Amino acid sequence: MDSAPQRRATLLVAYDSQYKWARQIGRALERQDVGVTYVICSDFRHSISDAQIGEVAPHEVPVLRDRDELLDDLLDSDIVVFGIQGPLTSNLTAELVQHAQRTGRDLPVTVTGWVGVIIEKIVAGYLERFTSDVVAVNSRADLRTFEATANSLGLPTDNLLLSGLPLLSAHRLPLRENPIKTVMFADQPTVPKTLAERTYLYQRLADYARAHPDRRVILKPRHRPDEDTFHRMSKHPEILLEGMELPSNLEVDYTPVSDMLNEIDLMLTVSSTAALEALGHGIRTAFVLDLGIHERLGNQIFTDSGLLRTFDQLIADDVGEPAEGFVDDYFLEKTAAPVDLIAERASELVGVPAADRPSRSAIDTDYFAGVIAVRAFREDQRRGGAASGLKAGVQKANKQIRVQFDNSLRSRAKALALVVLPVSWLDRTRRKVWNAKRSQHPTGQTKQASAARFSSTDKPTN
Template sequence: MTAGTLARLRVVGIADTDSYVKWAAALLASFDAGEWEVELLVLDTPVVVSDPQLRAALAGSGLERVSRVSYETLRERLAEKRPDAVLVAARGPLVRVVARLAAALVPRPVIVSGLPGISTPATRKALVYRTQCDLFVLHSRREVREFDALARSRGFSQRFALTRLPFAADRRAAGSHPARTGTDLVFAAQAIVPREREDRLRIARLLVRSAEAQPSRRVVLKLRASAGEHQTHAEHDALTELVESLGPVPPNLVFSTEPMSAALETAEGLVTVSSTAAIEAVARGIPVIALDTFGVSRRLINEVFVDSGLFGSEEDVVARRLRHPSSAWLRDNYFHDPADDDLTMLLGDLIARRREGRLAPKAPLARPGGRLRDAWERKLVLGDRDRTIGGAAAKVIGMPLRAVVRGLQRVRTLVRHRTGMIGAA
């Protein structure tokens, strides 16, 4: 059964960090307003978006119903709203906690989760954390193929849904080379790619070189957060600080926290190591350089660009030798035929089953520890936002136990290392 054959379908999204709020808002807003009733709850966690980040994440989405909520009141809010489906848009550990809460509602909603950007290569952790979700949203045929193969090989029962990245809106431009008047070279910063300080310092030097090479044109370092704000991933060695450590900043090298959509309005091209911003740029017909200075690997999250034609060197960046992706790569990566999208169809079918009382329960991954383990996991992701007695008990018991377990793991690693050295000798 499709969404169109049912009464209005009610979906409540739950998100906390900048990238997940942006993704959830754009995804919910893409649903047909005549068939779907959608809203977003911004969950208070230690890394929740600030008000400026929230405004930037919502910019251009068109989503109107957005409010903040604490974990203490989340169950009550969901019970009041009685959603047909809950979209849990968050980092894996938080997905597991919120999915457990949603699964306890009566009647339980369909539980949906997903990843907010480039999700290649598929990872076991992403599957483990989303075991209790009925539907896992992905954004390219390649991602669906890789996650499905991984799930089958590891024995996970998971259904995957395909839909275009919701904030890659100007899809008709993908694969075309429209005339552009923008002159900015936009660099999409990432918190953990690359991770090492020396590599990040190398990027800082590249930004300065690029600005000095063409003083009449801006180089824009597009940031995900201002100083003191949280991101989905904790950032060390901020690029702004590294740039400033090199000496006077060229006047045409600017730092920006405006929405990516706004930054691309004046862009001649975009440079990144592996940011999803590359997909946003391609969707607008803006040329891209995927910087290959640090290699190509799972850790850099840039294997997806193999065979795209987008990889380029530092010299290419300085000279602004920007490039467009190949048509074959586009079809398999984020720019498939919209007719292939099946998210609303699959979600509508699951909601129909729920309304008919036929939605089968989906158990979480079995793990030792029972309720204490659940409380410990909740405490880890919510920190001081978890004020429950169970959370306090889990902290008292779990912290020392965690230290012991980690100590044992280090000992085992050391023993294996030394045993290997003896064997080699």
Template sequence: MPTVTRATFTGTARARNSLRVAVIADSDTRWKWGALTARRIAEGCADAELHGFLLRGRATPTARQLSEVGVEWGQPREVTGAEFLTAVERGPYDVVVLALVGGSVQALLHGMARLWPGHERRPVLVTGYVGVVYEKLADGLLLRHGADVVLANSPYDERRFTQVYEGVGADASAVTRAALPFLGGTPHTGAADAVVFAAQPSVPERRADRAYLLRRLVQHARLHPGREVVLKLRSKPGEHTTHIEELPYQRLVRDLDTPANFRLAYGHMGEVLDRTGLLVTVSSTAALESLHRGIPTAILTDLGVREPLGNHHFLGSGCLTSWDALDAGQRPQASQEWLREHGVSAHGDPYDAVRERIDALLARPVLPPVSPYYSTATATGYLPGILARHRLDETPRAEATGVRRVVREAVREAARGAYRHGVQRVAPVIRRMGEL
């Protein structure tokens, strides 16, 4: 059985006194987004049950990673896509939050379309993005089309999402403005002085670029010996997050002679930000958390302002700067207009509209069939591959029992371990050897 969190929420009165919400995620960051989104959706319910699932795959988070995302929740149940569909069918759930990569969302939407092929009682389906949407905008959005609610984290995203759906002639009514659910924490008062570099698993990708950023961070520590300088890491070697990290900074730092005021940090980003006086990154979502608190935030231009880096998202923010300027004492001042437009500073509760839409959908006697834009008619050469990768191109078989079930689970665990070892350890070595 999945871990169930039962909580009593206070706040604006809801049309429903109880709510059963299921969350499925495929990485540590998406679990954080999905679990916190579920809590925001459930606010105002006198009684809410929150059920957690993890989609089995290369980035399935470890218990340590789950403990560091800052969400008070027990261990979620690990499942395949077919097993999750069985759990949802047996539910019953009022809301299902799909905190997954786009292809997985699309596969599960088609799976649920088979579970509820007509106008009937089914859960409200919610999905969205864990942070800055700076690449694959059309592809990612169309893979999420078919959910009842597609969350946009800002007015800027709301307009872009709507334009993409309307541009292909798809229904855009699911697009609903919200905000990142983990924005919060203690406002910056100026007392904290630590300089924190928020590392990203896949940005930048090149070893030379990552080594350059690390050298400049260490150099900054030497130039300011009275200031704590922190390299904030997402995961430990061998662990995976939303993106694959082939060249972890903690391995690169071994080649450097670091000063006493330089250190590595793991753990919950919010706790690190409590001690931060300057947040430095290339394009991490941590920048939005930092800006929300009023912490001076620097988006580095040293490697260029380029779409593959994601720092182009911060054009007009007032945060783009370089290591040279930071070494000289610069503290960027963010544009308040940019912060409002990108959902970093907002008045009122940004989830009011989300709860209103969900309540309105739940109040209907039945909901329409799940109808993704991608179908065998619109994406004949694309959709079958997505469904096959998740083994949802055929009807899930009933659960086996007894000895067969034990053997099957043992084989599955062994195969999963071999797959993770290959993806996380062997493949990066082969790719690095190919670059020599």
């Protein structure tokens, strides 16, 4: 009978894409004889449906932990994999470091990475993860950015592991040359965001289907209408398609992309990571260019891919081939799959004393000291401590700004009145104001007269 694993890993997730990413690393850790547990922090926004769990690992349901339970649970682990988003990873890492210092315990080996291709906040995302023992890097371009950032800030770089995207295999398959029979459009919840642009893409996909009636055209939404993801969708594709006249060969399918890779001949998307997954399996791929190149679309990182195409080009079967430099950036052709490289590095570090791990040198940097100082300040301010003095000062400054703004508005109103109102009307208004002020003083004296009386009779003499 096999003995139970001696080492234990906790993998933190909040959404289905994070669970899928963590599950792949978890399987690799299991191959390293590490027992794994998937955990959702109940204090964080989260959403993983039963159907989404079933698609990834139906017999491994993540457990819920509140924040206090979680910190102790993490310190009991040998390895912690942060599958959650960057800001939560940064906050929880800082809390874990402080909790370990308070309790006199060693930190576990920590692993962070990115669920998909990084299309925004690349430097910010790295700095939210830099204290990890293993920062799994998806591409050579990302590695260059992280190393340059680290060098400029005096941060260590020995925790940067060029592993590649965990959903990719060790080697990319050659492009298929068979006729195109099945086409998939990988939809994204918030790319594009506007209703008009999303509707445009679906209409153009319908145009493609009409132009090629012999092809099966699949629209693959990111999730079902009753499910949630980290990136929230305002209008689900099924809702937008209700008012359209669709060709019979266009269908909506929720089967996971990974389960359909053997059937697909052409993958279309704006900037989904599914494109790289398809390329890795030798599937012809195109990034839809109709909406232009923009950071809000996330397709600015694909300008050198050789795969940007408009729907008119795609209808004409002008698909293109991936540029060599782009392929080399993401497909590293290493001896092991990305998830195995991550698991092997984490397992190795378990045997290294906590004081000698990469995270220790990252925690000892001035940059991390600043992170902790800001956290302490915000907590003190939230509790109404010493920082509340600054808060009061800010409120006073804001009040002064409002008064100045109000005075400025009154001055402008007066100037406008002199230009557009009759002089006789202004004279009558001035007399009314003057009489109102006089009525407030029983003696008939104005404030100016009162001030003059004070200065003449009560002014102290030398």
